[in-house]
Amino acid sequence: METILVLTHAALSDEFSTESGLTLSKASLEAVTAGLELAARLSAKLTIGIVAADAATAASSLASTGATLLAVSGEAFAQARYGSDVVAVEALCRAAKATIVLAPGTSRFTRIAASVAHRLDGFIDTHITALGGTETVEATRWFYRQRVEAVIRRDVRPWFLLLDAGTHAAFAGESKTVQIEQVAVTLPALRTTVSGFRAPALDAQTIRPDAKMLFVAGAGWTKKQPDGQIHVGKAGELILGFLRATGASLGSSKSLVDQGGEGEPVLPFLTHMNQIGQTGSTPRHAKGLSTCCHGEEPHVVGWRFIGDRRAISLDPNCGWTRGKADVVYIADAFPVMAKVNALLEAKKT
Numbered sequence: 597m598e599t600i601l602v603l604t605h606a607a608l609s610d611e612f613s614t615e616s617g618l619t620l621s622k623a624s625l626e627a628v629t630a631g632l633e634l635a636a637r638l639s640a641k642l643t644i645g646i647v648a649a650d651a652a653t654a655a656s657s658l659a660s661t662g663a664t665l666l667a668v669s670g671e672a673f674a675q676a677r678y679g680s681d682v683v684a685v686e687a688l689c690r691a692a693k694a695t696i697v698l699a700p701g702t703s704r705f706t707r708i709a710a711s712v713a714h715r716l717d718g719f720i721d722t723h724i725t726a727l728g729g730t731e732t733v734e735a736t737r738w739f740y741r742q743r744v745e746a747v748i749r750r751d752v753r754p755w756f757l758l759l760d761a762g763t764h765a766a767f768a769g770e771s772k773t774v775q776i777e778q779v780a781v782t783l784p785a786l787r788t789t790v791s792g793f794r795a796p797a798l799d800a801q802t803i804r805p806d807a808k809m810l811f812v813a814g815a816g817w818t819k820k821q822p823d824g825q826i827h828v829g830k831a832g833e834l835i836l837g838f839l840r841a842t843g844a845s846l847g848s849s850k851s852l853v854d855q856g857g858e859g860e861p862v863l864p865f866l867t868h869m870n871q872i873g874q875t876g877s878t879p880r881h882a883k884g885l886s887t888c889c890h891g892e893e894p895h896v897v898g899w900r901f902i903g904d905r906r907a908i909s910l911d912p913n914c915g916w917t918r919g920k921a922d923v924v925y926i927a928d929a930f931p932v933m934a935k936v937n938a939l940l941e942a943k944k945t
């Protein structure tokens with residue numbers, strides 16, 4: 597019989613949370629959903645472990661799960677730090693006597709999970725997107741740039757599974773005061789002092805994994821337009837205006853982000869981190885809008901997890917029109933996006 601532990605942590609201030617440090621991070625709440633589903637299927641005992649400065653407020657949101665709640669709390673756990681987090685999570689795993697440990701694949705837990713698995717003589721798998729199985733646990737993940745999907749079973753226990761964000765619904769239940777069992781830890785000598793966060797301004801932060809929509813800019817934005825001129829400044833204004841109005845995440849084609857190195861006109865807010873595709877990222881968003889991008893296979897392979905796909909391209913024979921998008925607008929993206937931004941602005945006022 598498995599004993600399941602779901603690890604959670606409070607939202608950190610770099611996630612732009614207004615209730616920073618008090619509520620659980622969204623990825624943690626997704627892991628709670630995964631744990632509840634798995635425990636129900638395996639008829640297994642479920643424990644939820646919390647790492648936070650103040651675990652009481654975070655725990656109240658988990659009251660309706662019916663799970664045993666363990667916490668490691670105190671000022672030392674207000675911020676992510678390897679030395680303090682690794683002992684906290686190890687203590688939670690030992691207290692729960694967990695055989696299966698589910699954790700959100702956040703930077704905080706990704707940094708320490710393999711170490712804890714090693715300390716407990718266990719095994720870890722990362723980037724898990726789904727959990728199945730009724731008799732035993734079956735974990736699904738993608739390999740080779742999301743081309744091959746594998747289902748993994750292991751006999752080694754404890755088995756740590758780091759879940760990719762956006763693969764489960766975030767748990768939401770009625771908040772009420774709930775009993776928590778505090779787990780004591782002895783902190784090692786801490787060599788790292790967290791003095792604060794330095795993050796880009798909110799409107800400079802263009803990669804937003806939690807956004808409902810992905811907006812992709814292709815190389816066409818910086819190419820000669822029908823009037824024989826390039827309009828990079830205007831392109832930048834239109835793209836940033838759309839991002840500001842919608843909160844969409846900004847993706848790019850490889851050709852566009854490569855241009856800087858090739859001495860061609862560039863959009864200064866784009867880096868290789870924005871690149872979507874075979875050699876870029878494969879984000880998860882409910883909707884996607886591609887603009888001035890040809891929709892070639894090495895790019896579109898990164899759209900695997902985008903729900904509703906739309907594209908604006910001048911080329912009626914582009915890859916999007918060949919079955920890769922749900923809706924394609926054969927149009928000039930400059931006037932189209934100017935009109936869309938004006939409509940969004942009017943809606944706001």
Ligand SMILES: Cc1cc2nc3c(=O)[nH]c(=O)nc-3n(C[C@H](O)[C@H](O)[C@H](O)COP(=O)(O)OP(=O)(O)OC[C@H]3O[C@@H](n4cnc5c(N)ncnc54)[C@H](O)[C@@H]3O)c2cc1C
Pocket residue numbers: 813814815816817819821848849850851852871872873874875876877887888889890891892893894895898908909910911914927928929930
């Ligand atoms: C091994 C390998 C790996 C690769 N990995 C990736 C990857 O990870 N990601 C990726 O993106 N690419 C990748 N590529 C490159 C990929 O094959 C394409 O070359 C690239 O995606 C093309 O980018 P693009 O569509 O933005 O540019 P282009 O091919 O130049 O297309 C620009 C498009 O914009 C349109 N356009 C121009 N002006 C306008 C306008 N005003 N309004 C509307 N449309 C307009 C044009 O009609 C054209 O269709 C890879 C290639 C290889 C060989």
